[in-house]
Amino acid sequence: MTRRWSVWALATGALAMSAAAHAAPPTAAMLANACGGCHGTQGASAGPSMPNLAGQSKKALVEAMKAFKSGERSSTVMGRLTKGYSDADIVAMSEYFSKQKPTAYAQAVDAKKADKGGMLQEKHCGRCHVDDGQDFKDDAPIMAGQWLGYLQIQMDEYISGKRKMSEKMAEKVKHLSADDMDAIAHFYASEKMGETK
């Protein structure tokens, strides 16, 4: 038995060595690892303008990447990159990141703005970004512990119209000023989520 096992291991080892043709197609981890240079190891971002992907909702990630790919959502490199992946790849990467342990790096926020934002978000955002943004409904992303720099860029793009809002979001946001939006960003950034680094 031991002998047969070792013969089998040698044979498969030799096959694997002989040609790349015997390699399996890229796994979800292989696809997702390549994103880490910008989004951090397993999607835990250390860069203030790069969103954390670790523990994010799979549905929100799929929607975001598909919107980048089609050009519906404006982007810098993401549109160019997502065009290199099939829809199945996008689903596999999204699932991979959604299963990673949420990790948030410590960041400085304005406590006064965060307090104001906390009150505003409950009324205006809480129906989709539920539990103070710690959880989500439908295709809404988890907001808690997200980088302030990233959130502020998104808020600016929503306000300027560069990034399109869903109808339900537009309905809520029309009652909010730019300062309100910024306060909400401070609130979500101030929220603890998963492991803090």
Added chain:
Amino acid sequence: MTMDRRSFIKLVGGASTVALAGCAGGPAVSSGAAAEIMPKSGRRVVVIGGGYGGTIAAKYVRMLDASIEVVLIERNRQYISCPFSNYYIGGLMKDLTPLTIGYDKLAADHGVKMVYEEVTGIDAAAKVVATKGGTLAYDRLIVSPGVDFRTEEIEGYTAETPSLMPHAWKAGEQTILLRQQLEAMPDGGKVVISMPLTPYRCPPGPYERACLIANYLKTQKPRSKLVLIDANPDVVSKKPLFTKAWNNYYNGIFEYVPGKKVTKVDAQHKTLVVEGIEDHQGDVVNFIPPQRAGRIAVAAGLVGDDKNWCPVDATTFESTKHKDIHVIGDAAVAGAMPKSGYSANSEAKVCATNVVALMNGKEITELSGINVCYSAISSSESISVAGVYRVEGGNIVGVPNSGGISPVDFSQAKLEHVYAESWLKNILTEMSA
């Protein structure tokens, strides 16, 4: 780790070793003998080079299979990033701190064993790496040595040349020297950059450097001039974007001179000679020599027929020259993937995945790779190139209809400048924690 006698010998090193070994009553060990640094007990991967490729390969092997011992050999206690070092040269960064990482967290959090030594040779048959401090046995070796300079092709180039005409193409002292020379130059002076034929490390790097030095001159020394002498017939990276930046922002200060290969230098007189006849003299001369794989890759016979770069399998990054040795990063021939920091990061993960699979007798996985590379064109704007890669017919190719450069209207340049800073933060954190 308990300190065994051998690691003790390595730590005290040199001449005193002999006397101490004698006192302890053991066999005398001469400093020239190849003492083993850490005897190998279980399965071991040794990684050479703690830069953009090596750190990631070491970390990911440990993340994928903690039963494999990983030893990372690096000659310096700290690593200084070449990407973004043009920010420092152009005065946009006050010191090199944002570019500097150490290895303590890689050791503490991932159990990577650090050996701070200079590698002197690789015995591919015996599967042993030799360093100045002793030897290390391996089951698989990952070599990520970066680049070395082909200075023997340049007439007049001596060991002293870089101290007079800094290349600043390996970050650290050379980076600091180039900035000092720029700062010391009076207004009205002339700066000359010379860049080699492809392939060389970081295709857009010289053009970004031209932008940031021009930006420094424009704001600090506006009567000065900058010339970029390119050995290539045309701009080889992000051409429409760099050309536009030079025309729009640095007209009157900057001149691009393509198709001029420097064959001779006269460092004392800060003069470059093109094809043996045409002189280019400057007050500050940044001469970037032609390149090849890092010295150890050449010494170990890992380079291909061109004698410069290391051919590898496109899935495992195993050398086609030597079994059980993998080469990643700038030194490797990685098809369509450019010689960039991000490529090295991406290649390292593919290599680690397949090294672990091979050591466990599991099926290997096809490469899926990315390159994302930002270049600053001014103090507040950056441009990028992005690509997605896969294997077709045994070669690494760009996925059709994907990737590409920033829009030429610079509509995203301010935003990309912000994202570029997070790129640096994330990629250096990946390498060091």
